[in-house]
Amino acid sequence: REVLLGAGLSTLTLNTQARTELLQIQFTTGRNTIFEGIDRVRPGETIRIVHGSIIERQTRPALPSVTRPLPMLSEEQALKQLDHAIMDSVQAHERADVPFGLFLSGGIDSASLLTAMQRLPRTAPLKTWTAVFDAPNAANEAQTAATLAHAAQAEHETLTLTAPMVWAHLPAIAACMDDPAADYAIIPTWFLARKAAQDVRVILSGEGGDELFCGYGRYRTAARPWWRGGRRMWRHGMFDGLDVLRTPPKNWREGLRAAEHTAHAGPTKLSALQALDIAEWLPNDLLLKLDRCLMAHGLEGRTPLLDPALAACAWHLPDTLRVQGNKGKWLLRRWLEQHNPAAHPFAPKQGFTVPIGTWIAQKGHLLGELVAQQECIQAIAKPEQVKVLFKIADQRKQGPAAWTLLFYALWHRAHIRALAPDADVFDTLSQNP
Numbered sequence: 001r002e003v004l005l006g007a008g009l010s011t012l013t014l015n016t017q018a019r020t021e022l023l024q025i026q027f028t029t030g031r032n033t034i035f036e037g038i039d040r041v042r043p044g045e046t047i048r049i050v051h052g053s054i055i056e057r058q059t060r061p062a063l064p065s066v067t068r069p070l071p072m073l074s075e076e077q078a079l080k081q082l083d084h085a086i087m088d089s090v091q092a093h094e095r096a097d098v099p100f101g102l103f104l105s106g107g108i109d110s111a112s113l114l115t116a117m118q119r120l121p122r123t124a125p126l127k128t129w130t131a132v133f134d135a136p137n138a139a140n141e142a143q144t145a146a147t148l149a150h151a152a153q154a155e156h157e158t159l160t161l162t163a164p165m166v167w168a169h170l171p172a173i174a175a176c177m178d179d180p181a182a183d184y185a186i187i188p189t190w191f192l193a194r195k196a197a198q199d200v201r202v203i204l205s206g207e208g209g210d211e212l213f214c215g216y217g218r219y220r221t222a223a224r225p226w227w228r229g230g231r232r233m234w235r236h237g238m239f240d241g242l243d244v245l246r247t248p249p250k251n252w253r254e255g256l257r258a259a260e261h262t263a264h265a266g267p268t269k270l271s272a273l274q275a276l277d278i279a280e281w282l283p284n285d286l287l288l289k290l291d292r293c294l295m296a297h298g299l300e301g302r303t304p305l306l307d308p309a310l311a312a313c314a315w316h317l318p319d320t321l322r323v324q325g326n327k328g329k330w331l332l333r334r335w336l337e338q339h340n341p342a343a344h345p346f347a348p349k350q351g352f353t354v355p356i357g358t359w360i361a362q363k364g365h366l367l368g369e370l371v372a373q374q375e376c377i378q379a380i381a382k383p384e385q386v387k388v389l390f391k392i393a394d395q396r397k398q399g400p401a402a403w404t405l406l407f408y409a410l411w412h413r414a415h416i417r418a419l420a421p422d423a424d425v426f427d428t429l430s431q432n433p
Contacts, residue, residue, distance in 0.1 A: 010037040012416050020252045023245070023380070023404060024237030026182040027285040029255030033179055040179075043283045062278055064312045066267050075334065078321050081313055082335050089307035090116040093204055100202035100302075101127035103192055104149060104156070106141030108215070108329055108336060108345055109206030111148055113304060115340040117204075118152040126154035129196050131188035134162040135355035144344075151342055159195050161188060163359040171421035171428040174410035176296040181285045182407040184354040184400075189293040197297040207286050208306040211277045212314040213329040214322035219273045233273060238401050244385045256280065270319050357399020360406065364391040370429035371405055376412040381405065 004010045013036040018028040031039045041047060048056035073081070090113060094100065102117065104110045117126055128149045132142040142158050149156035166187055173190045196203055210216050224230035234256050239245050256276070263272075263279035287303070294301040304310070314331075321331040333345040360367055368390030372383040386405060393402040409429065413419045421428060 004038060010035060012418070013037070014416065017251070017254075019380075019408075020249050021255060022180055022182060022408065023239060024249050024252040025234060025256070026238065026400075026404060027281070027288070028180070029259060029280045029284060062311070063275060063315050066271075066315060072318055073316075073321070075321065075331070078317060078331055079335055079338065082331055083339075085307075085310040085313040086112065086116050086304075086335070087119065089304040089310045090204075091120055092307065093302045093304040094120065096202050098201035099124075099127070099199060100204065101129065101196055101200040102154075102204045103189075103196075103206070104128040104130050104145045104154075105206070106130065106143075106145035106148070107206070107349065108332060108343075109209030109305060110145075111340065111343040111345070112209070112332060112336050113204055113206055114148055114152055114154070115336060115343065116304075118154075119339070126152055127196075127199055128152075128154045128156045129192050130156070130158050131192050132158055132160050133188075133355050134160050135358050138355040138358075139353050148340070148343060151340075157195065159188075159191060161191055163362060165191070166356075166359060167363070167425045170406075170425045171410050171414070171423065172296075173293075174407055175414035175421040176292045177289070177411060178292065178415060179284075179288055180408075180411050180415075181288050182404045182411075183285050183289050184356045184403055184407075186289050186293055187354050187356070189289055190296065193294045193297040193299055197299055201298070202300045202302060203294055204302050204304060205290055206305055207290055207303045208282065208311075209329065209332065211274055211282050212305060212311055213332045214270060214274055215329040216277070217326075217328070219270055220323055220326070220328065222273050223270045233276065238404055242385075242389070242397070242401055244381050244389055244401065244405075246380060246382060268319050270322060271315070356403045357393045357395070360390060360399065360402050361392065361394035364393055364402075366426065367402075367406065367429075370426065371409050373432075374409045374412070374429065376416070377405060377409055 005012065015032055015034050015036050018032055018034040021028045022034065028034055031042060033040055042059065044060040044062055046058050047054050094117070102110065102113055104114060114126070114128065128145070130142050130145040132140050146156055146158060169190070173186055176190065177186060193203070218233050221229065221231055222233045234253065237249055237252055239249060259276055259279045263275040290301045290303070317331060322328065324330045327333065327346065336343050336345040368387035371377055371390065372386040377383070377386060389398055389405070390402050393399045410421070410425070413428065414421050419431070423431070
């Protein structure tokens with residue numbers, strides 16, 4: 001972005017439609033970025049430029065073409081294919097002439113990577129990191145992660161994140177997201193990257209497991225007929241029903257609707273829903289978050305579960321090996337159970353939710369006042385309603401909305417007003433040059 005601006009090829013002008021998307025779904029879709037005149041090179045795309053003009057685009061599809069159900073694999077056959085694909089991918093992603101490590105959450109995806117890594121020969125111990133939150137009722141799988149790491153003889157560190165740490169560094173965290181994604185998982189990712197950068201230069205991470213192996217409950221819900229409670233994915237926006245924005249958001253689903261028509265759908269309704277997330281949510285939120293937070297600390301991120309051969313293996317699975325009962329990622333769970341039963345892959349998942357609403361509510365009066373006075377917030381939201389929102393940010397719907405406004409205010413200062421993020425969140429928002 002800085003190069004394009006410096007060359008006079010673009011200006012710091014907001015794409016208001018993309019801003020609406022950011023507010024409603026916390027990321028932006030399609031080719032357009034939030035900056036007018038700056039477009040993305042799409043995932044899998046290469047462009048040819050001659051004399052300053054793009055004369056050719058070529059795109060490698062993210063998913064193989066599967067237009068009808070494939071011959072049914074037995075679970076045993078599928079497990080053998082999956083084992084070969086996982087081990088081949090992890091071995092390839094471990095190739096490096098610098099030290100590498102693994103972000104270990106305690107969930108299925110990172111546990112699968114750890115399991116594969118410990119089966120491979122190595123000359124040095126594995127290095128793993130886990131984040132835990134110092135907040136009441138925060139999800140905590142740190143003990144599970146530590147137990148798995150110990151069994152793998154890994155050098156493991158648990159990083160405890162506190163509200164003062166977040167307030168001290170949040171302006172810098174938001175600033176690293178030049179293409180904005182208001183996913184609060186940027187917080188632990190940034191801190192884990194800062195810690196890991198002391199020892200390694202490459203990080204393996206489990207992004208993609210839910211999208212490729214059908215892990216999200218929203219897939220199962222949306223695949224049901226309406227009379228069984230089926231509901232469209234991404235049907236509600238963050239600010240729907242809150243009366244905080246000056247103008248009710250309009251057309252914020254246009255990018256998602258376009259992706260629903262153009263994303264490679266696969267042979268079943270379930271795979272079509274996965275394809276939508278693979279087209280938009282995965283590259284424009286999850287992978288963007290990982291890349292920016294790691295590169296802010298000079299780290300390279302690698303995602304073995306998104307290897308093309310492994311993705312093809314997952315994409316050719318019948319629905320019965322994606323979901324059984326209320327359990328998604330069925331085959332990946334079975335593989336993990338087979339090779340590392342101590343991971344308890346069929347145990348109820350605690351999740352990895354950042355307690356940002358709790359933290360915001362603890363400082364709600366002050367943060368609400370500071371965010372409400374930002375010009376970029378006043379342009380889109382009602383200041384008095386913003387103040388109320390922050391005071392009750394520990395509520396289920398209000399918390400993510402308050403976080404989104406806080407992120408946008410900090411991001412706007414760094415990338416539209418070009419102000420250095422060199423103070424804590426309170427001093428940063430108090431400055432009005």
